[in-house]
Amino acid sequence: MSPTRLVSLLGAAVRQQRNLRDLSQRQLAELAGVTQGAVAHIERGERTPSIPVLERLLAAMDLQLTVGVEPLDAHLDARIDDLAARPIAERIAELDLGRLLDQLPDLPQVITGSTAALLQGAPVPVDALEIALRWQDSKQFTRWLEANYGQRWNARWGEFGGVWLEPEEPGEHRWSTRHGEIRATMCDELPATIEVRHDGRGYQVVPLVELELTEPRAAELLRRHRARQLASGG
Structure with a gap:
């Protein structure tokens, strides 16, 4: 852990x-x-x-802390099983995805990573909005981050803050903002997408087959999901 x-x-x-x-x-x-x-x-x-x-x-909430241990990464399997048992509409609503997307600047972007996998029905954990952005739009994105109290992930400190916001600067492309956490894949051209619709809204997402080739984090979660299906006879 x-x-x-x-x-x-x-x-x-x-x-x-x-x-x-x-x-x-x-x-x-x-x-x-x-x-x-x-x-x-x-x-x-x-x-x-x-x-x-x-x-x-x-x-203050009439609760107390307890401590336990579990096999490494067991939390991922348990989380995947829990998500698989819940309707996809509920999983999407929990993220409040539409609200965060509506706050982003008006620039070309597509949904990728675990967020794209979830929108296509995969029960994978999502802890941030993952998008693909073009390098040519990085200055506009940086201005939006500055206006929305953005802080970039500092791997040395293990927290947000203390490093330059700009995607061109060294470090992970991961930011916290007042609207939520965002992870970005920076690219010269945006990847090909498909549209998926939920609750009357369309989302441009990178297809699952492409995610498994280009997004290591999402690919690992998708492999774990398939392994859970096989283990349960699904």
Whole structure:
């Protein structure tokens, strides 16, 4: 279990429990005696919460922290099985994908990676919007990031911030924004796409067969999904 994944899991757990109780971030912060900003950073996985702060947040919701261990990557298999049992419309709605896409700048882009796989029915975990962008549009994208409190992933620190925003600068093409996390595949020309429609909205996505050839992260998740199907006799 990597420290980065653990931070993300803790943030997701706090957010889920807060939403179940119809609490705003500010209300939870007041109950726990922390700032609303701290709650926001923890829920987005941008800050590693100290044990005392985490315990105060959970105690404010009548919860306590437990600790367990599992085989490495077992969480992925469990997550895939859980997603496979849920309707695709529910999985898409959970991401609030349309809202984030509507906030992006008006420039050519297509959906790729795990996001594209999910839109085509694959029960793969998605923790960020993944898009393909052209290098020639990087300056416009950078201006949008600046206007939307963008921070770039800092692999050295294991968190967002402290590195240049521009895609041309060294580092992963991964940013947090006030609207959600975005991962980008930068390319000279956008890949060929197909259209899929959900809830009356069309999405231009990279086909599954192409994802398996060009997107290592998505390809690995798709292989795990097929392995789970075979193991269960599906």
